[in-house]
Amino acid sequence: xxxxxxxxxxxxxxxxxxxxxxxxxxxxxxxxxxxxxxxxxxxxxxxxxxxxxxxxxxxxxxxxxxxxxxxxxxxxxxxxxxxxxxxxxxxxxxxxxxxxxxxxxxxxxxxxxxxxxxxxxxxxxxxxxxxxxxxxxxxxxxxxxxxxxxxxxxxxxxxxxxxxxxxxxxxxxxxxxxxxxxxxxxxxxxxxxxxx
Numbered sequence: 001x002x003x004x005x006x007x008x009x010x011x012x013x014x015x016x017x018x019x020x021x022x023x024x025x026x027x028x029x030x031x032x033x034x035x036x037x038x039x040x041x042x043x044x045x046x047x048x049x050x051x052x053x054x055x056x057x058x059x060x061x062x063x064x065x066x067x068x069x070x071x072x073x074x075x076x077x078x079x080x081x082x083x084x085x086x087x088x089x090x091x092x093x094x095x096x097x098x099x100x101x102x103x104x105x106x107x108x109x110x111x112x113x114x115x116x117x118x119x120x121x122x123x124x125x126x127x128x129x130x131x132x133x134x135x136x137x138x139x140x141x142x143x144x145x146x147x148x149x150x151x152x153x154x155x156x157x158x159x160x161x162x163x164x165x166x167x168x169x170x171x172x173x174x175x176x177x178x179x180x181x182x183x184x185x186x187x188x189x190x191x192x193x194x195x196x
Contacts (some may be wrong), residue, residue: 025087
């Protein structure tokens with residue numbers, strides 16, 4: 001739903017996404033297959049540290065994502081985008097929390113404003129999620145009662161959230177991203193220390 005809203009509003013870069021989507025697919029396949037054979041618990045402290053770093057970057061780098069400076073897919077930017085798509089695709093297939101935040105920061109670092117960075121991130125996130133979903137269905141690792149209930153809520157939230165982000169612009173996206181990242185850090189931290 002969210003990817004469709006950004007696509008319809010023209011807040012994505014189709015040329016770049018066509019080139020790097022296969023990298024996300026490959027990364028997600030590898031990540032999901034590794035996850036099916038290994039415990040992801042050891043990654044939790046790394047995720048918390050990475051999310052804290054992401055929050056610090058968004059908070060301190062006020063110019064990051066404020067305006068678009070992207071001028072096309074140069075060889076260097078294409079390689080950086082492909083590496084990001086592969087790496088974060090693997091991460092999303094393996095464990096997932098914070099994927100959207102990491103993708104938005106990555107696209108903003110390439111020169112996109114936060115709204116277009118969010119739109120690009122939604123497309124890659126959709127690819128990695130669908131890839132992992134198919135593999136997890138095939139492996140019988142889904143609790144459908146919980147999954148369907150949560151999917152309905154996510155669908156509704158994505159519809160209103162994406163429309164709000166497109167309408168309110170980069171400042172709003174930055175604020176929400178910070179708030180969600182801090183909340184996720186808190187939740188993962190409390191879980192890691194066995195408080196919740």
